[in-house]
Amino acid sequence: MKKTMCVLMVLLLVVSSLAFAGGKAETAAVADPNAPVTLTVWCWDPAFNIYAMNEAAKIYGADNPNVTVNVVETPWNDLQQKLITSLSANATSNLPDIILMQDNAIQKNVMTYPDAFVALNGKMDLSQFAQFKVDVGTIDGQHYGVPFDNGATGTFLRRDIIEQAGLKVSDFNDITWERFIELGKIVKQKTGVAMISTVANEPDFPMLMLQSAGTWMFDEQGKAYIKDNAVLKEALRITKEMVTSGVCILVPDWNAYIATLNNGTVASTINGCWISGSIQGEKSQSGKWAVTNTPRFANIASSVNYSSQGGSGWMVMANSKNPDVAIDFLAKTFGGSVALYETILPSSGAIATWLPAAKSPVYSTPIEFFGGQKIYEDLVNFAGKVPNVKYGVFNYEARDAIARALSEIMQGADINTALATAQKNVEFLMSE
Amino acid sequence: MAKTTLTKKINLYGWLFVIPAALFIFVLNFYPMISAFLLSLQSGRGNNLKFAGLKNYARLFEDEMFLTSVGNVIIYLVIQVPIMLLMALVLASLLNDPKLKFKGVFRTMIFLPCATSLVSSAMIFKSFFSIDGIANTSLIALGILEGPMSWLTHPIWAKFVIILTITWRWTGYNTVFYLAGLQTIDRSIYEAARIDGASARTQFFHITVPLLKPVILLTTIMSTNGTLQLFDEVRNITNGGPGISTLSISQYIYNLSFMYNPQFGYAAAVSYAILVMVAVLSFIQVKVGNKR
Amino acid sequence: MKKYQATSILKYVFLVIVCLFSVFPFYFMIVSSTNTSVDIIKGRMFFGTHLFENMKTLASTVRLGNAFWNSLRNAIANTLASLFICSLAGYGFQIYREKGKDTLMGMLLLSMMVPFASLMVPLFRMFSQARLLDTTIGFILPTISTAFLIFFFRQSAESFPIETVQAARVDGLGEFGIFFRIFVPIMAPTFAAAAIVTFMAAWNNYLWPLIIMQSQDSQTMPLLITGLTAGYTTDYGILMLSVTITTLPTLILFFTQQKRFVEGVLGSVK
Numbered sequence: 006m007k008k009t010m011c012v013l014m015v016l017l018l019v020v021s022s023l024a025f026a027g028g029k030a031e032t033a034a035v036a037d038p039n040a041p042v043t044l045t046v047w048c049w050d051p052a053f054n055i056y057a058m059n060e061a062a063k064i065y066g067a068d069n070p071n072v073t074v075n076v077v078e079t080p081w082n083d084l085q086q087k088l089i090t091s092l093s094a095n096a097t098s099n100l101p102d103i104i105l106m107q108d109n110a111i112q113k114n115v116m117t118y119p120d121a122f123v124a125l126n127g128k129m130d131l132s133q134f135a136q137f138k139v140d141v142g143t144i145d146g147q148h149y150g151v152p153f154d155n156g157a158t159g160t161f162l163r164r165d166i167i168e169q170a171g172l173k174v175s176d177f178n179d180i181t182w183e184r185f186i187e188l189g190k191i192v193k194q195k196t197g198v199a200m201i202s203t204v205a206n207e208p209d210f211p212m213l214m215l216q217s218a219g220t221w222m223f224d225e226q227g228k229a230y231i232k233d234n235a236v237l238k239e240a241l242r243i244t245k246e247m248v249t250s251g252v253c254i255l256v257p258d259w260n261a262y263i264a265t266l267n268n269g270t271v272a273s274t275i276n277g278c279w280i281s282g283s284i285q286g287e288k289s290q291s292g293k294w295a296v297t298n299t300p301r302f303a304n305i306a307s308s309v310n311y312s313s314q315g316g317s318g319w320m321v322m323a324n325s326k327n328p329d330v331a332i333d334f335l336a337k338t339f340g341g342s343v344a345l346y347e348t349i350l351p352s353s354g355a356i357a358t359w360l361p362a363a364k365s366p367v368y369s370t371p372i373e374f375f376g377g378q379k380i381y382e383d384l385v386n387f388a389g390k391v392p393n394v395k396y397g398v399f400n401y402e403a404r405d406a407i408a409r410a411l412s413e414i415m416q417g418a419d420i421n422t423a424l425a426t427a428q429k430n431v432e433f434l435m436s437e
Numbered sequence: 438m439a440k441t442t443l444t445k446k447i448n449l450y451g452w453l454f455v456i457p458a459a460l461f462i463f464v465l466n467f468y469p470m471i472s473a474f475l476l477s478l479q480s481g482r483g484n485n486l487k488f489a490g491l492k493n494y495a496r497l498f499e500d501e502m503f504l505t506s507v508g509n510v511i512i513y514l515v516i517q518v519p520i521m522l523l524m525a526l527v528l529a530s531l532l533n534d535p536k537l538k539f540k541g542v543f544r545t546m547i548f549l550p551c552a553t554s555l556v557s558s559a560m561i562f563k564s565f566f567s568i569d570g571i572a573n574t575s576l577i578a579l580g581i582l583e584g585p586m587s588w589l590t591h592p593i594w595a596k597f598v599i600i601l602t603i604t605w606r607w608t609g610y611n612t613v614f615y616l617a618g619l620q621t622i623d624r625s626i627y628e629a630a631r632i633d634g635a636s637a638r639t640q641f642f643h644i645t646v647p648l649l650k651p652v653i654l655l656t657t658i659m660s661t662n663g664t665l666q667l668f669d670e671v672r673n674i675t676n677g678g679p680g681i682s683t684l685s686i687s688q689y690i691y692n693l694s695f696m697y698n699p700q701f702g703y704a705a706a707v708s709y710a711i712l713v714m715v716a717v718l719s720f721i722q723v724k725v726g727n728k729r
Numbered sequence: 730m731k732k733y734q735a736t737s738i739l740k741y742v743f744l745v746i747v748c749l750f751s752v753f754p755f756y757f758m759i760v761s762s763t764n765t766s767v768d769i770i771k772g773r774m775f776f777g778t779h780l781f782e783n784m785k786t787l788a789s790t791v792r793l794g795n796a797f798w799n800s801l802r803n804a805i806a807n808t809l810a811s812l813f814i815c816s817l818a819g820y821g822f823q824i825y826r827e828k829g830k831d832t833l834m835g836m837l838l839l840s841m842m843v844p845f846a847s848l849m850v851p852l853f854r855m856f857s858q859a860r861l862l863d864t865t866i867g868f869i870l871p872t873i874s875t876a877f878l879i880f881f882f883r884q885s886a887e888s889f890p891i892e893t894v895q896a897a898r899v900d901g902l903g904e905f906g907i908f909f910r911i912f913v914p915i916m917a918p919t920f921a922a923a924a925i926v927t928f929m930a931a932w933n934n935y936l937w938p939l940i941i942m943q944s945q946d947s948q949t950m951p952l953l954i955t956g957l958t959a960g961y962t963t964d965y966g967i968l969m970l971s972v973t974i975t976t977l978p979t980l981i982l983f984f985t986q987q988k989r990f991v992e993g994v995l996g997s998v999k
Contacts, residue, residue, distance in 0.1 A: 050960035051790055077945050080959030083952070086695050090940050093484060093701060093850045096857035099943045117483035117699055205590045206678035257563045257589045260965065264770040282962045287767055402697045412679035415590065433500060434697055437480050450904040451825025458818035459833060461874035465852070466840035472851035473843060528747065531740055544987050545980070546748040549755045552929060552979045554972040556954060557758040564772065609751060610926070614881070617922040621888035637736070651884035658838070659877060666844050687844045694846055701850065708847035715842040723835075 042072045042327050044334060047079040047087075048105035053282070054154070054317070057349045058105075061338035064345055068337075072330060081107055092118045102325035103335070108141040108156065108316045109400050115144050116398045122149050123321040123328050129336045135358040140393040142318050149320055151335045155356040156277040156316025157388035158213055159296045160185075161284060164376060166272040170195035174295045177273075179310050181303040182214070182243045189252035189272075198272050201247070202265040205255040208408040209314065210247070213275065214240035217312035218305050219392035222403040222431070229403065229435065232428040236305055237407070238420055243302075245414050275299060277314035278384040282354045284374075291374045296383055311390040316358075356384055402434040403427075477705035482698050493706035503707060506684045507714075509596065513685075514664045517600045522656055524608045529615035530645055535624075544616070551610040559673035562602050563589065592682035595675050599683050602670050607663070611656045618652035619645070654726040658719045665715050686711055758976070761969035769965040779966055787967040791953055792945065793974070800932055800950040801978060807869040807931035808924055814874050816920065819882020820908055824894055834883065837876040845936055853940055863943040871937055872930070878923060885919040886912075921989035929979045950975045 048054045055076055062074035079087065084104060091097050100121075106114065115122055124147040125131065131139050134152045142150020160177055167174070170192040177188065189200030203209055215221055215236055222237065224230040231237060247253035254271065256262045265271045266280075267287040274280060284294060302308035319339060321331045338345050339359065346362035349355045351370075357363055363385035371377040397403075406427035413423045477493055479486040497503050531537065532544055550558070566572050566588040573585040588594045622645070630640050646653070668687040671677060677684035686707060693704040761769045764777035787793060822834050852871060861867035889912060897907045913920065935951045942948060948956075954975060957968045 049956065051956075052960055052962065077943075078948075078956050080955045082695075082959075083939050083955060086936075087940060089695055089699055090850055090853050091857075093699065094854035094857065095484070096854050098857065099862055113698055205587070206676070206680070254568070255587065255590060257567045260560065260770055260963065261564065261567060263962075264772070267767050268771055279961045286962060398698060401692075405692070405697075408678070409680035412590065412592075412682075416592070416679070430501065433502075437482065437700070447904070448825060448827065451821050451827075451830065454817045454821025454825070454904075454908070455830060455833070458814045458874040458879055459837060461814065461870075462837050462840050462876065465871045465874070466848070468855070469848035469851035470840065470843050473847045476847075528744075531744060534740075537740075541984075541987060543744050543748060545984055546752050548983055548987075549980070550751050552976055552983065553755045553758060554954070554976055556958070557761075557969065557972050558754040561754040561757050605750070613922050613925065617918040618885065618888075620918045621885075648888075651887040655881055655884045658880075662841055666842075668844075687846065690844055690846050701847075705847050708843050711844060712839065712842040716839060719838065719842075 039071050042330050043075050044072065044103060044325075044327065044331055045075045045077060045101035046103045046105075047077050047084050047101045049078060049080045049084070051078065053279075053353050053355055054105055056353050057153070057345070057355050060348050061334070061342070061345050064342050065334050065338050069334075072334065074334070077101065081105075085110065088114070092121055097121070097322075097324040100322050100324045102322060102327060102331045104320050104322060105153070105317050106150065106320050108138070108150075108313075108318060109396055109404075111142050111150050111318065111320070112144060112396050113398050113400060115149050121323050123323050123325070123332070124149060125151070125321070125332060128329075128332045129340055131340070133340070133360050135360065135388045135391070137313060137388075137391040137393045138316065138318065138358045141316075141396055142320075150318030151320070151339050152316075152318045152358040153339055153355075154279065154315070154317045155358045155384070155388055156279065156313040157356075157384055157391055158275060158277055158299045158312045158314050159380075159384055159387055160273055160275050160299055161280060162273045162295050162297065163269070163271075163290070163293055164295045165293045166196055166198050166269075167192055174297060178297040180300050182247075182300045183303050185300040186243070186247055186250060186252050189247070190250060192272050193251055196272070198270070199254045199265075200252045200271065201273050201275065202254045202256055202262055202271045204259060204262050205257060206408055206412050208404055208411055209276070210244045211237065211240040211407055211411065212404065213299070213312045213314050214243070214302070216314075216392060216394045217299060217301055217310070218308040219394060220307070221394045221396065222407065223395070223397045223399065227397065229399070229428050229431040231403070231406070231431060232421075232424050234424070236302070236308075238424065239302055239305065241407075241411060241414055241420055241424075244411065248415065277316065278356050278387075279315065279354070281380065285354070292376050294375045295378055296375060296380045298387055307392075309390060309392060311387050311392070313388075313391045350381060356381055356388075358388060360385070360389070399431060399435055402431050406430045473705045473708060476702050477709055479702040480700070481702060482700060486702055489702070493703050494710075496703065497706060497710055502681055502684065502689055503686070503710075505681050506686045506689045507710075509681075509683055510665055510667060510685050512596060513600055513603065513667060514661060517603050518657070518660045518664060521604045521608050522611060522653070522660060524604070525611035525615055525656070526646070526649070526653075527641075528608070528612045529619055530641055532612070532616060533619045544612075547609040547612055549609065550606045555606075555669055555673055558602070558606065559670075562598065562605075562674060566598050589675060590679045592679060595679060595683050599671060599674060602674055603664070603667070606670065607660070611660070614652055614656055615649060618649050622648050650726060654722060657722050657726075661718050661722070662715050665711055665718075755976075758969055758973050761965060762973045764966055764969075766963070766965040766967075769969065780970075783966040783970045786964065787970055790964075790967065791956065791971070792948070793953070793971070795946065796948045796950050796953040797974070799947055800975075803865060803868050803938075803949065804928050804931040804978070806865060807872055808928045810869065810873045811875065811878055811927045811931075812920060812923055815878035816882045816913070816923070817908065818874075818879045819884075820886050820912055822879065822883040823886035824889070824891065834880070837879060839876075841876045849936065849940055852937075856941060862941055863947050867941045868938055868947075869931070872934065878927060881923060882919065885916060889916065917989050921986040925979070925983050925986055928982055932975075932979055 046058055048058055055078060058074065058076050065072060088104065091100050126148055131148055138152030139148060142148055142152065162174060162177060164174055172188060172191065192198060192200050218236045220234070220236045222229065222231055222234065248255060254265065256265060263283050266274055266284055298310040299312050301310045319335055321328055325331055343362050343365050346357040346359065347365050347367040350367055368381045368385060369379050372380050410423040410427040414420055478488060478490060480489040480493055481487050528547060532540060564570050568585045568587060572588065573582065576582040577585065586594065588598055626644055627640055630644060666687050667685040668691065671683055671685045671688055675683045677688055690704045690707050693700050693707065760774060760776055762783060763780040764773050765779050768777060822830050856862055856867050893911060894907055897911055902910065933951055938949050939952060942952065954971055957963065957971060
């Protein structure tokens with residue numbers, strides 16, 4: 006037993022020393038523009054982001070053969086953890102050159118670790134991107150994010166079901182939430198199918214609604230704007246009514262939500278345009294879907310029929326040894342290559358927030374799954390009209406507090422009381 | 438156990454046995470723990486930390502989220518741990534019966550839950566308890582429920598689902614320890630008891646349980662520790678919801694560190710609150726266990 | 730006689746019910762590996778014909794062999810190292826039990842009581858400075874010595890008779906000799922149980938590997954699985970397949986070792 010242990014220990018040391026010796030080839034910042042450069046990128050989703058990044062690498066590599074892009078697949082939650090752990094430990098040598106970051110988190114990360122990210126002002130032209138996306142990555146006038154994933158929302162409808170209820174797709178365009186609920190009741194009554202679904206205990210609808218009115222849960226001074234937020238109250242009231250009236254069904258989690266779409270349990274969904282990928286997973290529904298814009302508030306002047314949900318952007322890390330190469334890479338691909346967006350659109354459904362790309366004929370292709378509608382053209386149009394909103398540093402705290410308020414309201418609590426609690430919670434977390 | 442006075446030389450050997458493992462823990466656990474404790478005395482966001490004394494600890498008492506999470510976890514602890522350990526004991530005794538057939542199959546199947554990935558189990562449990570899930574349909578069919586209940590959006594029933602999941606997942610795990618422990622009990626003791634007319638129940642409570650005391654103490658402390666530090670199950674099944682009615686303390690720490698604005702100092706204070714709770718409970722359990 | 734039979738049947742019924750309840754999600758996992766993603770989402774509970782498809786898709790989407798090997802190597806190294814170090818310590822704490830060691834044991838137990846999330850940052854800093862990021866040693870070092878395993882061996886050693894130790898000493902066996910030649914063989918059930926739970930914990934370990942692994946080459950199975958759930962559209966077929974594959978090593982280990990829990994070793998103690 007002892008001998009085996011010794012042998013195993015030696016083996017272990019050998020194996021680990023091999024792993025250790027493995028690859029620490031450093032690429033120092035080099036004056037020679039043709040010296041080999043490796044850019045490491047952390048991002049997630051092989052079918053979407055990673056695919057796009059690899060395509061971008063190919064395009065850039067054609068003109069800059071000395072640059073290699075090394076993508077390390079890192080799911081978003083994991084990326085947050087690794088990033089924050091490294092930054093907190095002041096051990097940043099392992100951080101990559103470029104990361105993908107959820108729009109919701111950009112402000113928080115930049116304001117907490119201001120020296121960790123590279124500001125792009127003057128180094129990259131961001132004027133051709135949809136402004137609401139540029140805005141989420143801007144802090145104090147400094148731009149940190151290269152917009153990528155378009156989160157512009159739309160109402161995705163099952164044309165066949167609503168027609169069965171005697172309605173038309175155009176009935177859902179440019180409407181209010183109240184009207185949506187009315188139409189939903191008609192659909193339910195005539196076909197027995199619920200209009201829409203959402204994940205229980207998640208604040209997706211209220212968030213979407215807030216952005217459509219150009220407000221958020223914080224005021225200009227950054228203070229929590231929850232208790233007295235009229236838009237938020239309306240949003241919660243409408244969400245509750247959708248559920249209690251049977252127009253909206255609640256599901257326990259994400260895959261149950263997707264199931265309602267694929268199973269035909271619901272007649273529509275209102276979400277970021279990236280949902281089209283999941284919708285198209287059910288091949289038998291081809292030809293039956295359509296897209297219109299998002300409902301707005303009836304009584305709130307600033308409310309429009311456009312909003313955003315989710316979305317992410319690329320950021321360049323300050324610890325990078327080749328920040329200029331990284332910026333050039335992003336500028337020439339995500340910020341400059343129509344070909345890139347033309348490639349990634351058909352296979353992954355990744356919709357550009359870079360407006361010149363949207364002018365490509367690929368974007369005006371009729372999509373059979375959606376009955377020949379040119380959905381990408383429409384969705385990019387929507388993106389151009391989404392109100393700018395600053396998510397703020399305490400975005401996640403506020404989101405969670407609203408989710409909690411929503412649960413309480415669903416259980417019967419008074420809206421004002423629930424919001425007062427939410428405000429208190431957020432203020433507690435905001436204090437030090 | 439007879440107390441043998443150790444000679445100096447033998448005692449030295451004893452320390453040799455113990456030192457490597459202890460050293461690892463000192464360097465790799467205690468050093469970070471001390472670091473974390475020092476962190477808990479500081480407050481601020483990200484890396485802007487300033488010394489704050491015991492302010493974080495005082496803040497705990499005003500923190501509704503923290504207090505709710507403590508309440509949640511105590512409910513899980515008090516209900517789930519005794520049931521699970523009792524089940525595990527019963528199962529282990531049953532599986533220890535030499536006359537039982539298909540022992541290998543039973544043992545493997547009972548162990549499966551803790552080996553089954555949480556991703557899969559979470560999916561199943563969530564669908565089980567959804568509006569049109571098996572739980573609702575069977576309870577309605579049996580006449581116990583009138584209409585479908587929304588388990589996971591109800592503050593109390595969501596906790597029930599969590600407790601059920603944890604019990605399901607970890608009973609087999611503890612059964613393994615008890616089975617291993619049961620091997621050290623001489624079969625002849627049971628024989629003698631049966632000849633004397635003791636029922637299975639009596640044998641269980643008067644032979645099995647007392648002789649398994651050391652292992653039972655181990656599993657009690659481990660389960661207490663595990664439940665107070667509960668994270669995975671809550672995160673995957675209810676994510677703390679509805680609202681914060683199933684939030685666990687560890688999940689709150691995770692939120693404070695990685696989701697919300699990083700407040701590592703405060704998060705460390707919450708961690709130490711857990712340590713205090715587990716330490717106190719373990720101390721009590723050890724004292725109770727030592728009463729021979 | 731009749732009462733015995735009734736109790737016996739009751740026992741079997743009880744065990745069967747418990748087993749069905751335990752196995753259900755496992756069954757779902759295996760069945761789902763053979764179905765398409767859309768079918769799984771719809772709740773399909775029967776075997777499908779998609780297994781081969783799923784295997785092909787999985788193999789082309791992720792580096793399965795790489796992750797599997799990493800997990801296996803790390804888990805085996807961790808388990809062997811842990812069993813070695815912690816059994817020695819547990820034995821030492823019990824057989825040479827005295828006040829000083831009892832106090833130390835109590836202190837060591839404290840180390841389990843702080844959630845790992847709070848220890849991560851200082852640990853990471855240490856390992857980063859020691860240039861141990863992305864190495865096998867880096868992966869297993871924090872989990873080699875755990876208070877839990879030491880405590881388990883100590884508690885199990887409580888039933889190891891001190892007379893045997895004393896007799897062996899009289900026979901001229903050195904302290905380490907007693908441990909390796911007598912304690913280890915007799916306590917095989919304990920080692921088997923410890924091996925299984927340690928392997929399982931090391932195999933499923935998530936948080937620390939996440940932080941310390943820096944390249945795609947060092948990815949482990951749990952991290953690979955999270956990657957599969959991180960996209961906008963999840964392919965549940967390949968997810969369940971990878972989850973099934975991940976479960977296999979622990980199960981195989983359990984199945985091969987479970988006899989040792991019940992091998993009667995009582996005779997040899999005397």
